[in-house]
């Protein structure tokens with residue numbers, strides 16, 4: 001690893017320097033995921049932080065999971081699973097630090113969460129909630145990079161604009177890594193399970209995903225669909241290549257893709273409503 | 282007819298499809314089509330967790346009035362780097378027909 005990259009990795013893995021990451025998150029990481037008593041304990045810990053609970057519930061009721069009505073944290077743990085709630089706690093804290101002008105990235109992330117959920121359901125895949133969460137979090141690296149390296153971020157933006165290149169290309173040139181890798185480091189430092197960290201780390205290079213290629217492929221395709229639709233703003237405006245390996249892993253075809261476009265576009269109206277509500281507060 | 286986020290609903294628009302509670306999209310509608318929207322009706326929908334409604338015509342435009350040509354032009358711009366790849370070309374065609382279909386939505390104003 002080059003110096004620049006390993007320095008950045010150190011900065012990013014140091015979660016203590018994230019300004020508003022609540023202590024609750026650190027506590028959650030000490031509890032194991034599948035232990036029944038831990039689930040109750042976890043619900044208690046999260047519920048004790050009212051702001052955090054409110055944010056988690058709001059995300060749990062976002063169109064990404066819009067198939068349920070979730071009214072309490074323990075309810076959310078049962079319906080969505082402990083891992084999902086844990087990652088919602090993290091992501092809501094991270095997204096809460098985002099500037100108001102990052103609403104474009106918010107909408108892109110919500111859109112990819114929704115699209116990932118729709119794809120997973122359409123294909124009858126297991127663990128749709130985890131896949132939706134991975135979609136929601138896939139570009140979390142893009143939230144962290146400006147927070148940790150604001151100067152580099154300015155140069156990256158300038159490069160994207162001037163040379164009309166993909167965000168990834170600009171990131172690699174300036175910080176010698178990219179938001180997907182950064183997102184992967186981040187999910188490791190939060191002890192997120194592989195089924196979330198792999199889609200985050202490899203959504204631009206599905207072949208690298210070894211244990212959760214299907215989930216990674218769903219998030220990759222969901223990202224492409226949302227970029228194609230032009231919903232939200234994730235940095236650049238270009239539709240990435242559909243990776244053949246993802247297409248094959250999901251056994252997609254033209255008919256399925258056309259149906260997905262219809263369903264995603266229909267659901268995006270609700271996503272828009274959700275983000276408008278968030279912004280009006 | 283257009284599907285719009287409830288946040289963008291305004292008094293004076295006309296409901297084009299029955300409205301259902303947000304948490305149970307089946308069952309008895311809470312408001313029938315043809316109803317003229319009022320502020321209090323919008324507030325009621327909000328209380329019932331309605332996220333989106335169908336209204337007549339095409340009253341909501343994103344970022345001002347964009348013509349169909351503008352919208353297609355933007356689609357071309359988004360695909361400019363990857364259109365030569367077969368799978369992306371397929372997605373492009375699907376999106377293009379989707380847009381043509383959804384923009385043709387104005388014709389169902391006369392139909393209703």
Ligand SMILES: [Fe+2]
Nearest residue numbers: 138139179203
């Ligand atoms: Fe990305």
Ligand SMILES: [Fe+2]
Nearest residue numbers: 138139223234
């Ligand atoms: Fe993305």
